[in-house]
Structures are given as C-alpha cells and as structure tokens.
C-alpha cells in the first residue's frame with residue numbers, strides 16, 4: 615500500500631494505492647473521490663474533463679458528498695455545503711483491515727445562520743479486496759439536535775448509459791432500463807443493486823443510508839461542465855438518506871456507507 619499527496623490541475627489531492635494494482639484518488643476540496651481504478655486497471659468512476667478540479671464550483675464527477683441538504687430541499691446552496699468545503703486529511707483508524715484514507719470536515723454554528731449547528735463529518739474510503747467502500751460519518755458535536763440529508767452522489771462510468779440496466783431499485787426484481795433520462799428518489803430501498811453496462815458490471819450495497827437516487831440528465835439537458843455526449847458516459851447511483859432526514863441528538867453519531875463491488 616502506498617499513500618501520496620499530490621496536486622491535480624491546481625487542486626490538492628490524495629492518492630491511495632492498494633495491494634492489487636487498485637487505487638483511489640480524492641480531492642481535499644469536498645472530500646471528493648474523483649477516481650477509483652480497480653484491480654484490473656479499469657477506471658470505475660466518471661469525472662467530467664470540463665469540470666475544474668480547483669473549483670470554485672462543485673466538481674462534476676467521482677463521488678460528491680451531499681450534506682446537509684439534498685438538492686434544493688432546504689434553504690442552503692444546492693446539495694449543501696460539504697462538496698465545496700475544504701476537508702482535511704485525518705489519521706486512519708489503528709487496526710484498519712484495509713488500506714483506507716480518511717478525510718474530515720468540521721462545521722461550526724457560526725459559519726452560517728442557515729444551518730447553525732456544530733458537527734464533524736468524516737469520510738473513510740477503503741480499498742477492499744473486492745471493491746471500494748466509502749463511509750460517511752457525522753458526529754453531532756453541538757448542543758442542539760441535527761436534522762440532515764446525506765448522500766454519496768456516485769458517478770459510475772457506464773460507457774453508454776442508454777444500454778445500461780439497474781436491478782434492485784424497483785420492486786420484485788424488475789430491471790430498470792436507463793434508455794431514457796432519469797432523476798428519481800427511490801425511498802426505502804435496502805439494496806443490493808446490480809448495474810450492468812457496456813463499460814462495466816458493478817454490484818452495490820449500502821448500509822445506514824435508506825434511499826437510492828438514480829440520475830442521468832440525458833442528451834437534451836444543457837450542463838455547462840459536461841462535454842457533448844458526456845451524459846452517456848455515466849449513471850449516478852446515490853446512496854442517500856433524503857426521504858426521511860436523519861435526526862441526530864447532541865453527542866450522537868450516524869454513519870452510512872456505499873460499497874461498490876466489481877462483478878464479472
């Protein structure tokens with residue numbers, strides 16, 4: 615296992631190399647994973663080449679951390695502030711079973727009257743033998759209760775979304791076709807999910823999160839930081855807690871994880 619800090623297109627980043635030729639790269643801004651290369655040497659995430667990594671806007675791709683607000687469902691900036699905040703590198707917990715990189719973001723009540731709470735968010739990204747495990751933890755360090763949305767807004771490389779299918783979000787094993795644009799919150803879906811596409815086969819599971827959001831804007835959407843035809847390259851399958859916000863008493867912890875496993 616090797617670990618390095620680096621700068622990519624002007625953005626401070628960290629890279630962890632696993633024992634099987636796998637690696638994961640994350641930006642400290644947003645605590646955002648932007649690349650996961652699996653043990654076969656294949657990039658599994660999509661990151662738009664038109665999205666400046668150094669910001670100031672959110673980076674379109676990889677795994678944006680959505681916290682404490684999903685989309686426009688509240689008074690904060692779209693998808694909350696975590697994805698554009700500077701995170702710091704933190705120590706890996708002693709005895710971690712897998713190569714893991716940990717980043718941390720503190721928020722204080724003084725930072726915005728729109729969300730006047732104290733909390734600490736931690737993102738642990740682990741290269742496991744079968745795949746990537748990303749765990750978002752929130753610790754309420756303040757004296758008032760927290761209510762928040764959280765999501766890992768994962769952009770998965772699919773090659774051609776119109777030929778991709780997703781199993782696990784619809785009832786009774788029904789297969790969701792991605793031939794058409796989609797922006798849907800699937801509430802209370804325990805998973806697992808199976809994504810099959812021309813670029814890759816991936817199985818996914820989540821714990822702690824209750825919902826899944828599936829998003830692809832389709833060819834008609836005008837998105838300035840996506841290249842022409844870029845929509846076809848990815849499907850966002852987000853592990854999310856949105857339908858019922860997470861409630862966290864003072865001093866309490868919450869965590870949710872998304873586990874991405876390479877399939878044959």
Ligand SMILES: O=P(O)(O)OC[C@H]1O[C@@H](O)[C@H](O)[C@@H](O)[C@@H]1O
Nearest residue numbers: 672685692693767797798827829
């Ligand atoms: O462009 P943004 O802010 O990164 O959001 C991308 C998409 O994120 C998804 O999670 C939302 O459901 C979509 O409605 C949204 O368009």
